[in-house]
Amino acid sequence: MKTVNDYSAKTDSERIEAALKDAENGIFYLPRRSCETEPERDYWLIDRAILIPADTTVILQNCKIKLSDSCRDNFFRSANCGIGIDPIQPIDNIHIKGIGHCVLEGADHPRATGDGGKILANPCPKRSEDLLQYADWISDEHRAAGVTVFDEEHSHSFGTDAGKSGESQFGDWRGIGILFAKATHFSIENLSIVCSHGWGISLEDCSFGNVEKIEFDSCMEKTVDGMRQNTENQDGIDLRNGCHDIVISDITGGTGDDLIALTAIADRRKPRPDGAVEHTTHIMSNDWEKRDPNIHDIVIRNVVGYSKGGICFIIRLLPANAKIWNVVIDGVVDTSPEGFDPGGVLLLGSGDGEYGKNPVDGMRYITVSNMICNSHRGIIVGGYISDSSFSNIVNRNQDTSVITIYRKDGFRNIELSNLVSVNGRIVEERVK
Numbered sequence: 001m002k003t004v005n006d007y008s009a010k011t012d013s014e015r016i017e018a019a020l021k022d023a024e025n026g027i028f029y030l031p032r033r034s035c036e037t038e039p040e041r042d043y044w045l046i047d048r049a050i051l052i053p054a055d056t057t058v059i060l061q062n063c064k065i066k067l068s069d070s071c072r073d074n075f076f077r078s079a080n081c082g083i084g085i086d087p088i089q090p091i092d093n094i095h096i097k098g099i100g101h102c103v104l105e106g107a108d109h110p111r112a113t114g115d116g117g118k119i120l121a122n123p124c125p126k127r128s129e130d131l132l133q134y135a136d137w138i139s140d141e142h143r144a145a146g147v148t149v150f151d152e153e154h155s156h157s158f159g160t161d162a163g164k165s166g167e168s169q170f171g172d173w174r175g176i177g178i179l180f181a182k183a184t185h186f187s188i189e190n191l192s193i194v195c196s197h198g199w200g201i202s203l204e205d206c207s208f209g210n211v212e213k214i215e216f217d218s219c220m221e222k223t224v225d226g227m228r229q230n231t232e233n234q235d236g237i238d239l240r241n242g243c244h245d246i247v248i249s250d251i252t253g254g255t256g257d258d259l260i261a262l263t264a265i266a267d268r269r270k271p272r273p274d275g276a277v278e279h280t281t282h283i284m285s286n287d288w289e290k291r292d293p294n295i296h297d298i299v300i301r302n303v304v305g306y307s308k309g310g311i312c313f314i315i316r317l318l319p320a321n322a323k324i325w326n327v328v329i330d331g332v333v334d335t336s337p338e339g340f341d342p343g344g345v346l347l348l349g350s351g352d353g354e355y356g357k358n359p360v361d362g363m364r365y366i367t368v369s370n371m372i373c374n375s376h377r378g379i380i381v382g383g384y385i386s387d388s389s390f391s392n393i394v395n396r397n398q399d400t401s402v403i404t405i406y407r408k409d410g411f412r413n414i415e416l417s418n419l420v421s422v423n424g425r426i427v428e429e430r431v432k
Contacts, residue, residue, distance in 0.1 A: 062100035098190035114157025114171035114232035205242030220256030220309030254308035320356035349383015358383035401425035
């Protein structure tokens with residue numbers, strides 16, 4: 001059995017690509033790195049994404065893949081998509097499987113972090129005192145008062161491409177760890193994703209697949225050259241418009257942003273083609289006349305973790321100008337440590353703001369069961385949910401209820417059973 005270690009080339013990316021072309025029967029093996037000329041490094045250092053063609057299974061064996069400081073790209077991407085590839089064609093039967101302990105780790109000096117709405121900065125301080133000293137986007141009023149506000153703290157994200165001519169000054173889909181688009185019959189399993197540059201895994205218009213046994217370790221910051229730098233939008237797993245018939249299971253650890261997000265955001269901004277990078281974290285077009293904007297038939301189970309960034313949720317369902325239906329969420333344990341104040345456990349919809357309008361029938365046929373909450377917000381209903389059920393949920397936090405509703409008629413035809421809170425508060429309405 002040939003592996004990447006049987007090939008020689010100038011760079012690890014070239015070795016991997018040469019081996020991938022020779023993969024026998026669609027099976028590609030990537031073990032721990034071995035190289036006679038550089039024996040001290042046992043991990044793979046890549047300069048660009050590993051592209052997975054149709055009918056291919058990538059098997060990682062007790063190895064680590066790290067992005068180099070020159071890499072502004074994904075770890076893995078379905079081979080049907082990339083910069084300027086328009087239109088993206090469907091791809092079938094692609095798989096990534098880890099055996100043993102397999103790690104995907106971000107660069108020491110990332111060229112870009114954050115999503116398509118975040119401006120790159122270098123430095124991009126995390127601590128307020130460093131922001132006040134080094135960040136030129138802090139208002140004179142706030143600098144004089146010695147305080148910063150949320151927008152100033154989260155509008156920028158670290159990247160060494162900041163200020164460089166010819167380079168995008170925003171994050172984009174190249175910062176996603178694993179990116180599949182229009183993939184069917186796929187799987188991603190048994191990986192650890194550490195210090196991702198953006199979302200860990202993103203699926204766009206994908207179906208009939210599973211993502212399982214994934215561990216995350218990101219916290220919306222990274223120490224670079226002795227300074228704590230802000231690194232935005234480190235979601236774990238994101239399902240985007242058009243996804244359906246997918247199982248997500250056995251997810252652990254912590255992320256800088258949402259751990260799992262189902263975001264059917266059908267934005268109505270200026271149309272962009274497939275493969276565009278400027279101001280977008282999506283590799284696919286936003287032409288909703290040609291694309292399905294919805295998400296449906298999803299199972300999420302056995303999730304043990306929390307949002308380490310402190311402002312987001314373990315699970316988020318967000319339909320904006322689109323709909324989400326037939327979702328099962330079963331077995332969620334909020335592992336937020338005592339004294340830590342994360343965003344919350346489950347967010348269902350949001351206000352009609354930057355993402356778009358939450359349809360009245362935007363979330364239906366959702367079941368939530370076997371959940372333990374410990375965050376200062378439990379289950380938040382920011383949009384509209386109907387024809388759904390919540391059962392076997394325990395809230396450990398004294399300062400919140402199990403469910404909080406922020407919309408008039410936001411909670412319609414809902415079955416509740418076995419909901420328990422340490423403070424006796426089960427359902428509260430905060431309708432403005």
